[in-house]
């Protein structure tokens with residue numbers, strides 16, 4: 676296995692690096708995304724970056740958002756609006772002088788899950804479900820060593836599993852529906868819930884208060900954990916995965932969410948499973964590492 680190149684396109688920066696045959700990694704300095712209305716300049720810079728990495732006719736790329744059915748054309752992402760409707764493989768292939776099929780494109784949460792499964796928190800067990808707690812909740816599932824994409828590449832959108840669809844608890848989600856998991860347990864949702872209770876909206880501070888003792892902060896993070904557990908229970912009932920990996924910026928509060936997650940799982944999972952629940956290990960590098968692994972996934 677030769678050195679492989681992975682790229683992870685984010686709303687703020689593009690992370691990339693080399694994954695060597697012995698499993699060692701070599702991250703590159705992140706490149707600011709700076710995507711204006713015209714994506715041409717961004718695509719030029721991205722192609723140059725791929726060349727600088729020494730990629731030879733093969734690169735894996737993770738990108739946020741979902742693809743139009745049956746294609747690798749982005750159907751839209753609020754953070755990367757200018758890339759909507761663009762066929763990244765064709766655009767990059769033309770700039771690099773490559774066949775577009777040599778460019779592997781995948782949802783960013785899916786590549787992060789693949790990275791963690793092969794070289795991170797799931798290294799010993801392989802199969803896992805990963806949730807990334809950030810602005811929204813990204814989801815990725817790896818089973819039998821492969822990303823679960825579904826027929827149109829829209830599978831594993833765990834953030835949009837509906838956990839409270841009726842009553843006063845029902846909250847509107849950015850997807851246009853009510854009661855989605857990410858409306859209760861993302862970093863954004865946590866800030867909203869903390870502010871509603873008059874608690875600090877600094878997530879690190881909130882977690883520190885919860886660690887320090889009983890109080891409304893601890894109760895809130897337990898309630899948010901329980902919502903996360905309710906959503907994850909749906910995944911486990913369906914797929915019986917042995918490991919849950921929690922990543923993303925707000926994933927740093929996993930220790931304070933854990934008692935709640937266990938409660939939510941116990942409440943909704945008939946089989947009373949006790950999966951391993953572990954923090955992501957590759958941090959912000961998971962995406963590009965997983966992308967580099969796409970060629971054989």
Ligand SMILES: [Zn+2]
Nearest residue numbers: 835848850855
């Ligand atoms: Zn939703």
